[in-house]
Amino acid sequence: RTLRESGIRHHWATLRTHLSGQVRVTTSMVNDKGQVIHIRHTSEPEPVHVKIYNALGLPVRPLRRLTVIE
Incomplete structure (x- = not known):
């Protein structure tokens, strides 16, 4: 599927800006x-x-929580 088929018509720069709000902490x-x-x-x-x-x-949620004990 493409974004356009789903009604999302943003430029890549806009998409990157939107997606930068979700982070790994x-x-x-x-x-x-x-x-x-x-x-x-x-x-x-x-x-x-x-x-x-x-x-x-x-x-x-592509990545699960990860716990490492050193």
Whole structure:
């Protein structure tokens, strides 16, 4: 499917600007055992993100939460 077929007629620069609002975030902390814990997750998609992803047949949450303990 294409964006145009779904009624989305923005320029690529506009699409990139819209999609830049959804990010991957890493939170790091040290637990009581002295281990460093990194938690990585994707921000909640805004309605504009959902519309674009659905038009392209992509999952709204493409990456799962990741926890790493060092």
